[in-house]
Amino acid sequence: MNNHNPIIALDFATKAEVFQFLQPFNEKLFVKVGMELYFQEGPTIVNALKDQGHDVFLDLKLHDIPNTVKSAMRGLASLGADLVNVHAAGGLHMMESALEGLEAGTLTGQSRPLIIGVTQLTSTSEQQMKEEQQINTTLHDSVLHYASLCKQAGLDGVVCSVLEASDIKNQCGENFLRVTPGIRLHEGQGHDQIRIATPKVARLEGSSYIVVGRAITQSKNPVETYKIVKQQWEANE
Template sequence: MNNIPVIALDFAGKEEALQLLKWFPDEKLAVKIGMELYYAEGPSIVTAIKAMGHDVFLDLKLHDIPNTVKKAMERLAGLGADMVNVHAAGGQAMMEAALEGLDKGTSLGQKRPLCIAVTQLTSTTESQMQKEQMIQGSLSESVLHYGKLAKTAKLDGVVCSVHEAYDIHKRVGMDFLTVTPGIRLADDEKGDQKRIATPSEARKQTSDFIVVGRSITEAADPRAAYHTILREWERAL
């Protein structure tokens, strides 16, 4: 995937997603298809958007027993998505099984989708993690632990907040991808995200990919909003 901003297509159905993409008739984009859109439309939404020439991050956050995740990834590999993910909390064996499934399901001569692991959701606060997940320690320590576990399982990277990206690269490796949601322009509403950042802050913290949703999809002019974010992301190099 090109490391341009990834647009989160968090829509209820195909028509809304395609309507958004009409704002970009001559551009190759990177987009995220999450659970809401995928469960509404099924695999056809992935193949339809890939046929338009866009890169796809299929964000289904698989978390199950290793054999189930392996078989699911084998099926997902055939859809042509460029990136998929699992929950790191599923453990090393599950993450290794995910890669096995992807390798098995990827057609000969095709590139295996990147596989990354969700560490802690950007909607999770440290106090929530400690009280509800019973993880005693800091949020950053938990994210780093999951990052190291994903690296051991030979995954390509992690989903984390911007605020952990630099530490992940420093402690796990610069070639280990950090995909960072929770991106907003400075004047935008936070929504339900807690650990947010601007595109320039993300670049300075060494994020490899930023995922942007409502700042683009709810803008009066989504194309203009996207290019504002893209310019800020590129200027921070």
């Protein structure tokens, strides 16, 4: 997977809405299929997007007992998604099992989908983490701990906020992916995200990939907004 374009989060409920949105784009995109879309449309949405030449991040955040996640990943591997994920909070054994399932389910002659672990959601604040998850450390240290656990499990990287990307890069290495959602063109557009950043800041802080949703999908001119995001993301200065 060499497509480092911004990942567009397809936060739609139906396939019809997705392809209506994609119609004006005249290029290969990297798109994210989340739970809302996948649970409505099922595996066929991944097949349809791949048939159009797009790269797909299947964002289902699996979190269950190791054997269940292993079996689920074995099935997902055959869909042709380029990137999948699990919740790092599921633990080392669960993540190792997820990787085993992906490898077992990848069709002969195809590359295994990359797999990353969700550390802490970008909608989570430090106060919320401490009060609701009973994790008595800093949010930053929690994310770095989960990143280390993901690397130990053999995963290809993590989902984190831009705020942790640089330290994860230093701790886990350049090739360990840092996929960062919560990207906005303007710092004030948080919506339900808390730990957010612009494409430029994400690039400077060491993100490997950025995920952009409503800034593009709710734009009056999604194609033009995507070009602006891409330009900021790819800028050399």
